[in-house]
Amino acid sequence: MTVFVLVPEAHTGGWVWEDVAGLLTEAGAGVRPVTLTGMAGSGRPAGPGTDLETHVEDVLRVVDSLDTADVVLVGHGYGIHPVVAAADRRPGRVARVVHLDAGMPRDGDAPLQLVPDQELRARLTASVTTAAPGGDAGPVAPPPLGAWERWGSTAGVPAAALARLAADAAPQPIGTLTRPLRLTGAPAGLPTTGVLCTGNGSSIAMVEALVGMGHPELQVLTDPRVTFFELATGHWPMLSAPGELADVLLKAAAGDGHRIATTGELPAHLRPFLLDLPERPRERRERVDLHLPEPAAGGAPRPAVVLVHGGPVPAGARPAPRDWPAFVGYGRLAAAMGAVGAVVDHRLHSLGDFPRAAEDLVEAVELVRADPRVDADRVALWFFSAGGVLTADWLAAPPHWLRCVAATYPVLAPLPNWGLAESRFRPAAAVRGTGAPPVVLTRVGRERTEIAATVDEFLSAAKDAGADVEVIEVPDGTHGFETTDRGPAAREAVERAMRTVLAHLRR
Known part of the structure; x- marks a missing residue:
């Protein structure tokens, strides 16, 4: 049985996946929504040493508890960082990684580099730089109700879901954003799927154009083991389009999706x-x-x-x-x-x-x-x-x-x-x-x-x-x-x- 391990965006917890988890369960899949340390409902409060490595260990505990090799790790936004690190450390236990409206972090990258809000990124970088040696710059407060667009488009999210997003969000430990990601490259060639949310500015056509333009880090996307889907919604499809997202995840696990072909023709x-x-x-x-x-x-x-x-x-x-x-x-x-x-x-x-x-x-x-x-x-x-x-x-x-x-x-x-x-x-x-x-x-x-x-x-x-x-x-x-x-x-x-x-x- 395929088991989906669902790792959420910053400030949120496993509760954001409730509707999607229910639909996947109805389809016969196993589902493990993850609430990372420090987030509401985790039962593990964040301490001064809570960082990205802590969240990697959270995901690894879930993977290690499963008795199947058909594990699909899904990382939404920030969640892709602990997901790719967990896949790197358990290459034989993971069948596929799904980047849900998420970037492509590499070894040595800190999650802060992929925070979409450039103003927030600059401010957090400055706070870390000016912190006293050995000190803690403190957690990052979640956005208020009217500012969640800073973390991605909220297009399509019902008002009640948006209100809950703001009410249940928790401060993000600063170390989870600033500690560099460490990858060995062990799962090179692991099947991967990108789910792009067009309402947030991503699309398959845009990715194909960037690949054709010669971005070197994107050439891996032409590997036939890499597939893509689009969702016509904003950055929070588990809240705005849970049915469509569940359907896409099931298709991704089956190896379906659009592939970026290299035809040998001029871009x-x-x-x-x-x-x-x-x-x-x-x-x-x-x-x-x-x-x-x-x-x-x-x-x-x-x-x-x-x-x-x-x-x-x-x-x-x-x-x-x-x-x-x-x-x-x-x-x-x-x-x-x-x-x-x-x-x-x-x-x-x-x-x-x-x-x-x-x-x-x-x-x-x-x-x-x-x-x-x-x-x-x-x-x-x-x-x-x-x-x-x-x-x-x-x-x-x-x-x-x-x-x-x-x-x-x-x-x-x-x-x-x-x-x-x-x-x-x-x-x-x-x-x-x-x-x-x-x-x-x-x-x-x-x-x-x-x-x-x-x-x-x-x-x-x-x-x-x-x-x-x-x-x-x-x-x-x-x-x-x-x-x-x-x-x-x-x-x-x-x-x-x-x-x-x-x-x-x-x-």
Whole structure:
């Protein structure tokens, strides 16, 4: 008989699994919900030495008490850390590990590194750093009722369940978040399943895109023993969709699920641009490539279109974004239409890098505007994908020379699992101000649900503010359509977007 060992998120206990446990039991499976030391109902209060190792031992006690090798360890959020450590120490006792809306911790990682709320992570890191030698920084208080989004989207959680989540939560011992995870690699190749909650910002399509982008730590996900499922809910599916979660867990235990295949084909972002364009002179200057148009009569400077990629993109990715066919194509298209196409290669290598990417963009724009071939008073900024959240600074306080902001299949709000809910990177809030420049937004009809919701939020805010927004629709388009679709509708959308941007520059 399959036995599911269910290990919960931080601050919570085995009680969060009640509905799922009942459904799994009805299906004939064994279930062992775990309440970790220090959590309400564990019977083991946290002491000064309670840390991640304590919680690993909690899981090991449950595994060792079972008389079957068909054990499926399920880790939700923080719970994945003691789960993978337990699997590492009992490789012959565990049949599968399920990452339930959880990251992929590696040897030496502290759970604090995967805490989604970046502000909370920075504060806890500082408190540990400044603690007296041998001292205890103290437990981490659970969020109040209205702040559970800091640990992940609460989409779909009934009000009563959310109230219980807040009422029964317990302080998390700081050592459970700061002690590094220790893994030997013993269970390498152990069957693994990722359950992604799209309402929290994760999806199979997103994982496939990141794998194709070359993130080295994600290449293990192409192993045929790794499967994936999606749940259309937030970070707490045991509370918001217990039936769907129980069904997925049973299928995962049976080895079902989506597998990420390696076909040997070029990744989508490295396929040819949808328009065949003549080469133009290209100059590389620091983090910017300039695609240059024919000189204007009399040597007059040209307007510039600054192109900003999304990400995160691995630091060592080759080719780098400025050499991807789509951005080379857009740069050439701008040059062919009489503008300087400037492609920025900023350093958005992780979700914590948005401030650094924003600084890189400011420096790149200054470099472009200082070029004598550029009319410094006629510049447009064009953002793609996750680069879309970088529009917030420019919409909130647009300089006089910014004639237009463009965005193509953009992410226009931080996704819940990015941990940036309270950050400055919220374009919908920025566009509510006065004086926002015209916006040209290319929207694809087959966008990922979690991203489409951010576009809808932005358009609603822009409408309320009376902002000048032109939406160019690509009804059958997908994220990154310029290198996957050469049809007439896609080609016309790209050309129309560029014509519209240049029209704003020439007014």
